[in-house]
């Protein structure tokens with residue numbers, strides 16, 4: 001289609017996700033930072049809503065601009081592209097980090113060692129996420145852990161099994177984190193811990209670890225996606241660094257659209 005009419009065709013809207021997502025905050029900043037987006041509006045709804053709008057647009061070969069991220073099956077099921085982001089408002093390559101509450105190392109040194117060593121690749125996370133399209137995340141995570149006992153053995157090496165010690169694992173509700181949360185839960189359970197996995201909004205996740213209500217999270221997206229939440233709580237949490245490198249967020253469009261950059265979106 002003719003990019004000049006894009007604004008009218010899309011009613012000057014970008015299809016967003018949950019208000020509490022880091023992606024949403026960065027998308028709001030993006031709309032402020034790019035001069036050409038001054039008249040555009042971010043429609044905040046839900047991931048499911050965004051995906052159904054995307055599916056509908058693609059079935060009708062209509063234009064659509066969504067906020068999207070990787071890893072995600074949307075890039076497997078559809079021909080999509082990230083819009084270039086010359087101002088870098090969505091960050092670059094993202095990591096997913098592990099954070100723990102202060103005192104966790106002293107209270108549970110063995111569990112601390114395990115979560116500190118936990119590191120996997122986007123393809124591992126994708127394996128769990130894609131399997132979970134047909135089975136539950138719990139089952140998909142258990143299968144992954146079973147298949148990867150060599151990796152798990154490296155993470156648990158030299159630690160002792162416990163008998164029902166409780167761990168509060170805090171996560172977020174997206175598929176990426178349902179995958180990592182259930183994998184970590186399965187690993188810790190295998191070591192004898194009793195694990196509660198609670199998905200909450202990103203800001204609540206940081207707050208829970210900072211207040212000590214939560215013990216561990218493997219869900220923070222950094223350095224950009226959750227930067228403002230991280231800044232707010234960084235003095236009250238322990239950051240154990242990346243558990244995955246190579247995530248990404250941004251504005252995403254079907255490949256058949258004639259724009260390649262956020263700056264190509266007509267005002």
Ligand code: PBE
Pocket residue numbers: 020021022023024069172174176177202221225249
């Ligand atoms: N996400 C998936 C989340 C984190 C994981 C990119 C949609 C967000 O806070 O934006």
